[in-house]
Amino acid sequence: MTRRVPLLLVLTGLTLAACGGSASLAVKPAAPPVKAADPEAARLYLDAVKQLSAKDSASEGRALAGFEQALQKDPQLWEAHYNAGVVLRRRGELRKALPHLEAAHRSAPGEGEPLIALAEVQHALGEREEAADLLAEYVQEHPDANAVRIALTAVLREQGEYDKALTRAREALVREPANVQALLEVGRIYRARGDLDVAELVFEKVLALDPKSATAHNDLGLLALARGDTQRAFDEFDKAGRHDERFTPARLNRASVLLRAGDYAAARGEYEKVLSVAPDTLDARVALGICLRGLNKQAEAEAEYQKALAAAPNHAAALFNLAVLRAEFQSRPGDALPLFERYLEVSASDDPQRKQAERYVTDLKAQASAPAASAKEAP
Secondary structure (H helix, E strand, O other), X not given: OOOOOOHHHHOXXXXXXXXXXXXXXXXXXXXXXXXXXXXXXXXXXXXXXXXXXXXOHHHHHHXXXXXXXXXXXXXXXXXHHHHHHHHHHHOOOHHHHHXXXXXXXXXXXXXXXXXXXXXXXXXXXXXXXXXXXXXXXXXHHOOOOHHHHHHXXXXXXXXXXXXXXXXXXHHHHHHOOOOHHHHHHXXXXXXXXXXXXXXXXXXXXHHHHOOOOHHHHHHHHHHHHHOOOHHHHHHHHHHHHHHOOOOHXXXXXXXXXXXXXXXXXXXXXXXXXXXXXXXXXXXXXXXXXXXXHHOOOHHHHHHXXXXXXXXXXXXXXXXXXXXXXXXXXXXXXXXHHHHHHHXXXXXXXXXXXXXXXXXXXXXXXXXXXXXXXXXXXXX
């Protein structure tokens, strides 16, 4: 094929974000009290939770297997469904995470954590209205569930429902006037609406409550980018890193700005720093592959995509970018086609690269059938 794809068109899932990913509600695996009907299920579950503390892909894989084994013993163990779903979500396995989180919510409808995680996955898969309705229904039944209310605020903000989002954030602040997460959401809503001066005042209020808030500095960095002030943005991202060296969203945002500017070498350095602190940040690994591709280091780029897929075989961005690499840069269209097809099976319905992948599939199939047709017509 001769279609050369601009690098910036393959940044699936790598948008600038306040929390490390678009619409991410920052749900983390947890180890709630176990109420297993089967003691063996409880033992398997607790062993799996211990594996999560290692925070590497091999241990995550063992934890996932342990949760599955626990569920074979006790299918109603919602904690195992919840943790399995969150691990799969973190690995980019959205469609595999969904049934686990649905089962966790069914088994424990009064618990907020599985509900928020389920809504996050629904949102990531493009089921935005379903996610908002799920959270709104819970808040109506549990008016003091502020964490869920703030999650609903984030979903509404991502949908562009700014007035509704602001109402929900204010409801949270009535209950907890110093709730930093609610204030951050208020600032993000004003930033999204273009009310940048008001947004800045809100983020500064967060810093008055929590002077070392890496998240607030990251949000101020995004605000500076909205004003076109790249230097201040980088300064704020640096402050976020100084307050919390393991806070990766700010460095990811720095790297994304550099990548969009075509400075692949500098972006590469940023992504490598992220991976040195958090080696299982798969989006950073995919982005590093894009940088390497931009530097014409195709073998190294493929190696990064393969590492991401080894950890999460259905990671949509890794599948898409590896397919593009094979189709456009390695002259391997036959190897690219199944990757594009797999990407279409696992990616979100509103993923911005789906139409492009569909065109690739059509072109690659036509290209594959052309020699066969020519052979039949030959005398």
